[in-house]
Amino acid sequence: MSLPQPVPPSWKDLGKSSNDLLGKDYHFQGASLEVKTQTPSAVAFKVQGTRDSKSELIAGDIEGKWTDKVHGLTLTQTWTTANILKNQIEVENLLAKGLKLDLATSLSPEKGAKTAVVNTVYKQSGLHTRAALDVFKGPTFTADAVLGRDGFLVGAEAAYNVTGGNITRYAAAVGYNAPEYAVTLHALNNLNTFSASYYHRVSRDVEAGAKAVYDSKSTHGGVALEVGTKTYLDASAFVKAKINNSGVIALGYTQALRPGVKASFGLALDTQKLNDANPVGPSHKVGVQFVFDS
Template identity: 70%
Template sequence: MPQPVPPSWKDLGKSASDLLQKDYPIHGTSLEVKTLTPSNVTFKVAGTRDSKSNVIAGDIEGKYVDFKNGLTVTQAWTTTNLLRTQVELENQIAKGLKLDLATTLNPEKSTKAAILTAIYKQPSLHTRATVDLFKGPTFTADAVVGHDGFLVGAEASYDVQAGSITRYAGAVGFSAPEYAVTLHGLNLSTFSASYYHKVSKDVEAGAKAIYDTKSTTRGVALEVGAKAYLDNAAFVKAKINNAGVLVLGYTQALRPGVKAAFGLALDTTKLNDSAASTAAHKVGASFTFNS
């Protein structure tokens, strides 16, 4: 039986991370409008108002896709005067090979960055090499090997100018349609374990634990969460961590292409502390229009 292409290094444990991190708009109010033209050009305008600082940040983005030649060009301009350009070329030089050049430029501060990435995917193998051209330069490589659901991955970063390895990590996991388990280790000092379970077609559950040997608390940070579909157009999510922070999320599809999400975070250790209630609890919302 042919082996599928395993997930990339950054997507190991993605099911659990998405369950615990996505669809919780608790830091303010956000709006995203996306439109697609007949010539495969996508325009996106997004903005977020931070509830703590009241600062509004946004960006406008244009994305062109040439499916025939495997070319994607994305350009964006943010309210911080940051210009982002990304050029992707896939399956043209060799089957399974994708080249990605991402650049950023801030004319006001005269800062720039350029990251060149090569991604190669084949059955049982997903590998990536990245060069940060202006920082270091730094060379990063990672690879994930998969067989019958078992996954093994590793990553390392090398600073060319300093002549030293600045980061190394490894991971093992198992992925099945109904559940996934992943273990990560970073620099032999930070370890994490994540678990995802699709209990039924309407219910999902997951958890993540992180242990940092350099942390002053010397404890394990634990977070558990669940997602339940109310119907085909709405779902609710809830998670809580060992610090006592409870986060709730509700997402509703109002009509095709229109989605609203609402989030609430409560510090359960300060429910009776009226003086700290404003800082301890958070509320937010997000609205998405896609046509």
């Protein structure tokens, strides 16, 4: 008798270890600040703002989240500096174990634009499925599923335009997850874009990963390749570095200054334009992020 299988990752989380290693904690697009607080009544607030170093525009939002863990209910409301109002209602494990229902809406009063997406997630041993209906766009119905057994993963995604009566997007993926490494292969954009990602926890303090992307319809051709690593200096700090085949090097440093306070610094250098007169742009970029979490 085989052992119960764990719940596999969702479609969007296939290759997450490699994507996080190569994509997160590189804050070189400007300066950003994030403040998180929580009240005794289970209401969490988050305020974040970003100043883009290129456009010098400042964007931000304020978010409030109320969670009722007993009934599996979560209500999130967000107001952005672009005057967009967002609401999200989530209900989990209420109608059935492993079932999550989600309604996400947004409204731009100035432009009169609105969106409404109904999401469902169902998770069980060896199975992770999702479905979404975009009410005002199409409407479009999107569904994906991931099957997992003994570390092997197989997934697929498809989008269907209800009005047009045709499939607008489809993709597939296979992968293998082990405790210390993961490999994922994707065929995206109607099987026209192919990507392969690899993640390896070399030791307790060192992680490494790589990702290659090939677009069969790209006019430039060739394969976009990116490799990176993450090293923990101690329990409160780590350094990240990556380089792609275009010669761009990115560095990131994150330091926990004290419990609830974290600072991150980022630098991107185009090695083909090291003689650029402006040391921080447009070829080179620097940035910083501060996070306060009470």
